[in-house]
Amino acid sequence: MPQYRAPVDDTLFLLSDVLGFHARANLTGFADATPDVVEAVLREGGKLADEVLAPLNQVGDQEGCTRQTDGRVTTPTGFKAAYEAFAGGGWMGLSVPEEFGGQGLPSTLNTAIQDFASGANLALSMYPGLTQGAVAALLVHGSQEQKERYLPKMVEGAWTGTMNLTEPHCGTDLGLLRTKAVPNPDGSYAISGTKIFISAGEHDLAENIVHLVLARIEGAPAGTKGISLFLVPKFLLGEGGSLGARNGVSCGSIEHKMGIHGNATCVMNYDGATGWLVGEANRGLNAMFVMMNEARLAVGVQGLGQSEAAYQNAVAYAKDRLQGRALTGAKAPDKAADPIIVHPDIRRTLMQIRAFNEAARALVLWTALQGDILHRSEDAKERQTADDLMGLMTPVVKGVLTDRGFANAVEAQQVFGGHGYVEEWGMSQFVRDARIAMIYEGANGIQAMDLIGRKLPKDGGRAMMAFLGEVQTLLKDHGEDAAMKPFVAPLGAAVNDLQQATMWLMQNAMGKPDHAGAGATDYMHLLGLVALGVMWLRIAKASLARRAEGGDTARWDDKLVTGRFFMERMLPETGLRLARIKAGAETTMALRVEAF
Amino acid sequence: MPQYRAPVDDTLFLLSDVLGFHARANLTGFADATPDVVEAVLREGGKLADEVLAPLNQVGDQEGCTRQTDGRVTTPTGFKAAYEAFAGGGWMGLSVPEEFGGQGLPSTLNTAIQDFASGANLALSMYPGLTQGAVAALLVHGSQEQKERYLPKMVEGAWTGTMNLTEPHCGTDLGLLRTKAVPNPDGSYAISGTKIFISAGEHDLAENIVHLVLARIEGAPAGTKGISLFLVPKFLLGEGGSLGARNGVSCGSIEHKMGIHGNATCVMNYDGATGWLVGEANRGLNAMFVMMNEARLAVGVQGLGQSEAAYQNAVAYAKDRLQGRALTGAKAPDKAADPIIVHPDIRRTLMQIRAFNEAARALVLWTALQGDILHRSEDAKERQTADDLMGLMTPVVKGVLTDRGFANAVEAQQVFGGHGYVEEWGMSQFVRDARIAMIYEGANGIQAMDLIGRKLPKDGGRAMMAFLGEVQTLLKDHGEDAAMKPFVAPLGAAVNDLQQATMWLMQNAMGKPDHAGAGATDYMHLLGLVALGVMWLRIAKASLARRAEGGDTARWDDKLVTGRFFMERMLPETGLRLARIKAGAETTMALRVEAF
Incomplete structure (x- = not known):
């Protein structure tokens, strides 16, 4: 079975020695993140990744998710317990303000935990990952009432979140979207339409699901300027926030995908479902972009995570598999052949992945740190520079780290020869899982256009x-x-x-x-x-x-x-x-x- | 459903205008390959690929092969009829000498048909492909009796062939192999051992299977110098070549693979199976290398085939999918959006694959033509140069065309965005199927070592x-x-x-x-x-x-x-x-x- 060990020591070195994390005590929440606290958090997070999430990675791939005839979706064996361990450990709210039940620690630490979790089990890590994205959007754009009603439950992990953008005829070009919102007399909206590719759209891990849905209010302008963001819970809330009636949203089917089988990618049908406007009408795309930036950084991290996991397994195989002799003479003369790590072409492969992983890990932490500066500094100039740098680097982190992360998973698979092609060894799964990261949250060609068309010319x-x-x-x-x-x-x-x-x-x-x-x-x-x-x-x-x-x-x-x-x-x-x-x-x- | 159309016109142009195929009438068999004959052969072969093989590609992936409890292996729906159409059309023996039932036409034409067949349905094309490899080895190294007993049946497709090299502990380093051969009093050998990754090792397409097996004769030297090649039929032959008793060889299990599900990749157990030496004792690796060269060229062609098939589907999608507007102004103002082929990044993707495919097709045909010159010219100097060039270019065709062919399938999949990740669209299959070509018949790192360590320094x-x-x-x-x-x-x-x-x-x-x-x-x-x-x-x-x-x-x-x-x-x-x-x-x- 494939193995995974979270790169805790390397992350600690990067934060303390390379990125000057501990020199940032001026930022809100950083004073609490002392070296001891950071080390304890990362070691504990690494342990969770290694011991709870990673052992379920292959199970999730093999079993996948199942939509029952009544529309319920069941996740693979063990996923619920692992999800509860994640939520129960307080990981969901690591960097969420304490007033909503979080720990208020730097987002940079959350990015490090995302690295560990996605490397250990990408499909499973997406359930909390999407919840964190939805929490981020509500924190910025939700009303005070929405925040109070939904955030604590999401932060404790009792409820999860989703993003609903794509429709069958539109993905990149959201201006074409058709899901419609009709105002109800009580101020809510009736949402109708079909959304596709909704990760974690339906499942059995949590008691409620908070869907964030892009839709067009009846009579709104065509194109992107008529799109609004709505909050649509799977179960409506009754008195005091208790779960009430089932809302008119359901999973129509689960996609048969190349990978991330453990995550339920759903077609979601909205049939007059009750939703509430988040932020301003017709400004939904802006509100969603808060989630998108957060999500794009997290997807870049997923590319790195798969690259790291694939690398670790390729190294283990290269040290173990005996085949041929070193060009410079036998290195293990007592054995029938040398371990293949003696061969320069195998070394080249491993070094190429390793040299990427270590720098990519620094880059995602550096980018996350810009995010913390942006949101937590009191110095306007410092905030502006951090905003500029984070905006510039987000498409790069998303596009380059997922392109290379996938390519590295393929290279690592190659080290296994024919065994790499056989599912039992787990290398195929890294390749198949890593592939999605190049596509979702804006295909990499879109990242490139975002960089060159928006981020580069912006503000001269x-x-x-x-x-x-x-x-x-x-x-x-x-x-x-x-x-x-x-x-x-x-x-x-x-x-x-x-x-x-x-x-x-x-x-x-x-x-x-x-x-x-x-x-x-x-x-x-x-x-x-x-x-x-x-x-x-x-x-x-x-x-x-x-x-x-x-x-x-x-x-x-x-x-x-x-x-x-x-x-x-x-x-x-x-x-x-x-x-x-x-x-x-x-x-x-x-x-x-x-x-x- | 994904589509495929064999590139017949391009192949005709390459043969006639670029490679001077028709100026080679001095070579045996080329005089019969007039422009009219070549065109008729390629059009007919293209039709078979388009209409018979391609429609079964996705079926094969979804159904896969099944090992029944009694050890029989069943192939996907339609595979048997398609295989019979291939065999019945005389395609197996297109370039096999007429004395063994073939048509004696140039191998270059056979390579063109392999391009079509593997692009249409890689998994299915491997059954005849492996048979052709076994035929090639027997033609060169088999005794006259072996040729007469086995070749006609294999050429007509009634029997298929396999190559048995890999064992659990050895693939690249065949010197480690343990399968043993014990001489029987009648001159045959009792073969015992386990072979893995045996493509088409067991199936229901043909009435007999001729296994070519590497094994070590009892007492033979250790390492590669003690390896012999044996012919081990699934059914022993009775009087007059009729099928007799079941031999002691059976399929122990089928591998669960990333792709080529339609081809049965078997663990083959040899339990005192009766086999006959092919060629000289202890010279089995040499004999096998005849098959390997042929097979390596064919695998390079598979890389091209998947690249071509993926390209064709990406083009169709890019013309059809409406999303966004051209940077230079709307190109389809009457529609809600422009087809995505207007976007430069999509164009870049398509051009990159296309520019590879057209040159790669020329390169495989050029390399195949060197093979024809080598085997069919009467001019010793011309033969030597052809031998040199083919030897030099075989690892390049295998390694580069499969690396790029896989990368191109990934790029083509990317054109589909999220739909590319959903199995129904078929793009995932091209990626998963193309992946094997980088691994089998010598992983690409081995091709590189063959090039730089053997082919480059050879003969100064x-x-x-x-x-x-x-x-x-x-x-x-x-x-x-x-x-x-x-x-x-x-x-x-x-x-x-x-x-x-x-x-x-x-x-x-x-x-x-x-x-x-x-x-x-x-x-x-x-x-x-x-x-x-x-x-x-x-x-x-x-x-x-x-x-x-x-x-x-x-x-x-x-x-x-x-x-x-x-x-x-x-x-x-x-x-x-x-x-x-x-x-x-x-x-x-x-x-x-x-x-x-």
Whole structure:
């Protein structure tokens, strides 16, 4: 059975040594997050992931969810108990304000726990994950009454949440949506329509489900400007918040999916269901985007989680499987053959995944920290920069970490040879599960367009200038340090590629937007490579500092080698991305449609 | 339901205009393959793929194969009738000598039919595919008696064939194999052992199954030099070749796999089964390699086939799905939204797959043609060059076409957004099915090692010199042609990268073989990119010639644009591959094993 061990030590190192987490005591909630508290939280969360969530990962894949004839949905064996352990441990509200039953700790810690939980069991982690997204939306846009009625139950995990956006004819282009809301005399609305691909839409883990639903109020404008957000509970609330009548919303069917079988992806039928407006009428897309940003960061984390889980299993197999001899002579002469980890091509595979994982983990924590600064700092300038950087990096984290996370799961599967193709070994599941992260919460092509079409030009390119400014400062600060040279020089070249690409787009894509569209995915990956490179620079610096302290220096040498591997073998991809961007849109767009 | 249409017209163009197939009348069997015959064969084969094999692709995935309690294996609904249509049409023996019931036509045509059949239904195509491999091995290594007894039945499809190499503890490293062969007094052997991952190992499509099995004769040397090849029929043959007693070989179980569910991947138990030596004792690996080369080319073709099928469905969806508006203004103003094929990122995806498919098809046909020259020419020098080129390109075709074919299936799936993740749409199946091709017949890392460790240095690098010589001649011949400039210049740069990489390896990997191992996969892809670039150069030349003739010039303009897309956006990857190779093995190999 596949194994998983949450990367607790690495996360602690990243927070304390690389990201300066503990220097942020000025942010609300950070003063409580002392090194001891952080370590206790992460160790406990890691234990939950390792011992409760991970052992159910394969069970969930094999059993899947079942819709009973009466419309109830049952989840795989053990999911309910594991969900209750998660909720009972207070994990749902880790970073939710205490007034709604949460612990008020930094969101960055919640992101670390998401990393562990999704690596251990992606399908199971989605139930609380979607609830946390719904909680985030209600915290910002819900009325005081809505918050008081719904949030405490959601934070304690008694109720879960969902997001209902997609319809059969519209996903990316929500302006086309048709679900309608008709005002009732009491101020509520009657919601009717069909939503598809609703993760955790129906299940047996919690006693109520709070659906957040996009719909169009009768008579509202067409397009995206006529969309409102509604709260539609599965069970209406009676007196004092007790569960009342069943609402007119039900699961019509469960999709047969490639992966994440343990999560019920539902077609949800709204048949005059009673819902309440969340936030302003016709501003539903804005309200939903609060959830989307949170969700996109979490999905990027899922890409990393699957990459980490797949890596750990590939390492275990590579150390165990005996096949062939090292090119440099037998390494295990007492055995019939050497373990395959001696082979350079296997090493290359493992190093490639490892070098990504460690930097990607730094990047998601860094991005989450920007979120904490944005929401918890009292310094307006600091908040603005954090907002800019988080906005810029969210599509990169979502798009690049899920593209690479999936590719890494495939690479890790390859280490197993034929056994990787057999379901029992669990590697196929990592690949199949990781695949969804490239698609949901905005397919990665949409992330690329969000980056290049919105985030990059916004406020005259202020976010990118802030990012490049930070990078240039880093490069300058370490430019004279001989030990940092293997990091500074390649990153300098990569940043140069990024600047050239940005310049080319400024000069060419204004008049011809197809140039931006044709280069969007490459630009997203180019920025992602640079961002990962920056993380390696920071990790290298911190590792050198720790090594200078003595003690277990081997751990820091390993970090430095892994970082150099990234710099030598992975970062040079920026040149290819730049070449593609500069090729422009001509050949991409030239073919007649009928010729395809 | 997913659709498939065999690329018959493109194949005809490649054979006649690009590869000079009809100028090869000197080769045995080619004189019969007149343009009319070739067209009739390919149109008929395409029809079989489109109308008989493709409609069963999804059925096969959903139903899979079932092992009954008595050990019989049943295949999915319709598979038997489709298999009989394939066999009855004479396709099994298309390029088998007429004396054994075949048609003696060029193998190149058989490769074209494999492309169609595997694109239409990979799992189903594997039953005849493995039979053709077994036929090839018996043709070369079987005794006259073995050929007469087994080949006609296999060629008519009444019996199928398998290859039995892998055991639980050994796949790549066959030197470890334990299946044993004990001589019987009558000259036969009693074979005992367990083989795993045996495709088409047991099924209900044919009345007998001829297993080719690697085993060690009692007392034979350890390692690869003690392995012999045996023929073990499921039913022993009685008088006059009639079916006699059931042999001691049976299917113990069927693997639960990620894909190719329609093909029964069996654990085969040999329990004193009667077998006959094929070829010389202890030379079984050599005999098996005849099948392996044939099989590796065929597996590369499978990568292409899945890429083509996925592409066709992504195109259909991209023309049909309405979502958003073109960046340059509405293209379908009468509709609620534009078809997503207007979006540059969708175009980029489709062009990337298309530009690969067309060149990859040329490359597999070119490689198959080298095989025909090798086996059918009377000119020894021509045979040697063909042998060199085919040996050099077989691992590239296998490794690169399956890596890219899988990646393309993933990209095509992405075009469908969430629908791509739902099994009903069929895109998940293309991804899951394509995945196996990167693994079986030697995992792609093994292909890379075969290329860099065996094929490249063999005979003082004669094969690579022959390849580079051909390319230089092509570049020189077209260097003055202005219309060819967009092809000649980028290919020249890519060839330069290849030469630099080759030189670097010659200078650095002799003393340190880890440098070769660490760069092997990148080198394989680098050579693959150049080979595909060469194919585009040839296709461009032929397209320009056809366009000059007038008529449907749009078709040739489409070819030229697609080729330029490849040159601008895909071929520059050679630079990245070179940079990785030149990085050497240091950081790849430096980490302590216990640090992973």
